Amino acid sequence: MKLSGALLLCLLLVGCDQPNDTQLVTETGRQLQRTIDTNPMRGVCENIAKGREWLSKNTMRKLEAKGCQDVLRSATETNFTDTTITHRAMTMVCGGIEGKSFTGTAIIRRFIFSPDEKALVIQPMAEVDKTRFEGHKTLQQLQDEFSRQQQQYCR
Numbered sequence: 001m002k003l004s005g006a007l008l009l010c011l012l013l014v015g016c017d018q019p020n021d022t023q024l025v026t027e028t029g030r031q032l033q034r035t036i037d038t039n040p041m042r043g044v045c046e047n048i049a050k051g052r053e054w055l056s057k058n059t060m061r062k063l064e065a066k067g068c069q070d071v072l073r074s075a076t077e078t079n080f081t082d083t084t085i086t087h088r089a090m091t092m093v094c095g096g097i098e099g100k101s102f103t104g105t106a107i108i109r110r111f112i113f114s115p116d117e118k119a120l121v122i123q124p125m126a127e128v129d130k131t132r133f134e135g136h137k138t139l140q141q142l143q144d145e146f147s148r149q150q151q152q153y154c155r
Helices: 002-013 021-037 040-049 059-067 139-154
Strands: 079-087 092-099 108-115 120-122
Touching: 002 079, 021 092, 021 108, 021 120, 040 059, 079 139, 092 139, 108 139
Parallel strands: none
Antiparallel strands: 079 092, 092 108, 108 120
16 A cells, blocks of 8 residues: 555656746746846947937937847836747747837847746847857848747747
């Protein structure tokens, strides 16, 4: 009886260390915030905008010249539009986000998050979306890679 009870307990506990869907979305939000807040272009744009809500035409020109219309201004002002959690060989969180740029325009992007690797990829749409690790790839190559990953992990 003790053996069957221990076996039953082990079977019940299998998979308990896996996060539930709510925990996955919460972790995705944390990683999204980290990704937005550590974007090197965010500092460049923030230095030009200087935290102002109202921007002069000259400041807008400077921001646009640096590509700040394609940089998310704040993680707290960026929201999930949808999320889907897929459980295949790897658990992945896929979805969309919408936020404001430093010039006030709406930025809508897709994302893929791997909780196992703690890696979040936001759909590249402009040159400023490249990270220092992706500098040697063209924007088109990055977009093709993201589309391939989305097809592979999110469908």
